[in-house]
Amino acid sequence: MTTSPDQTFLARTFEDGRYAWTRTHRVRVRAVLAEAALLGALAVATLVQALTDDGWTTAYFLAWSAGMLLFIPLHSLLNLGIRGVFDRGRHSLDEHQEGLREHSHSSVGWPMTALTFAAWAGGIALASGTGHTVLALCLGFLLWFASGLLPYWHLAWTLPDEEDDALSA
Numbered sequence: 001m002t003t004s005p006d007q008t009f010l011a012r013t014f015e016d017g018r019y020a021w022t023r024t025h026r027v028r029v030r031a032v033l034a035e036a037a038l039l040g041a042l043a044v045a046t047l048v049q050a051l052t053d054d055g056w057t058t059a060y061f062l063a064w065s066a067g068m069l070l071f072i073p074l075h076s077l078l079n080l081g082i083r084g085v086f087d088r089g090r091h092s093l094d095e096h097q098e099g100l101r102e103h104s105h106s107s108v109g110w111p112m113t114a115l116t117f118a119a120w121a122g123g124i125a126l127a128s129g130t131g132h133t134v135l136a137l138c139l140g141f142l143l144w145f146a147s148g149l150l151p152y153w154h155l156a157w158t159l160p161d162e163e164d165d166a167l168s169a
Contacts, residue, residue, distance in 0.1 A: 008088075008089075014084035022077055025159070031074060036153070038067055042063075045060065049132075050135040055135065056132070075152075104151040104155040107151075111150055112148070112151075115146055119142075119143035119144040120140065
């Protein structure tokens with residue numbers, strides 16, 4: 001199967017100059033910190049809720065829903081800042097972008113594995129210790145989700161500003 005030399009709409013969006021402001025290190029780092037804080041707050045809320053006798057409540061459901069909805073624009077901002085290298089097909093990436101993607105994946109391999117293990121172990125421990133299976137699934141999901149975000153966060157944190165990168169080339 002051959003691919004068209006034309007960029008897809010998604011690739012054109014990530015390369016659009018209107019979003020150049022998201023590609024600065026400061027913006028990317030703030031997006032990473034905001035995403036990590038949001039997932040951390042949801043994990044803490046899940047643990048607190050599981051340690052109460054109430055279990056799943058309407059207030060917790062609203063906090064969970066609001067947190068997950070807030071994640072969407074935060075991740076979109078982060079994704080624009082790294083030009084969507086994890087969400088685009090290989091045919092739309094240049095060699096440098098493919099190298100960045102592979103380097104970030106390999107750099108966070110062990111932490112991803114540890115977080116995935118923590119997702120399983122934490123979910124099982126929470127379910128067996130408190131009896132709140134749904135909240136245990138929520139905690140496991142959050143930890144597993146964070147493990148999948150580690151390559152995004154690594155790339156966003158370590159990628160230099162494009163002006164700095166252009167000067168060094």
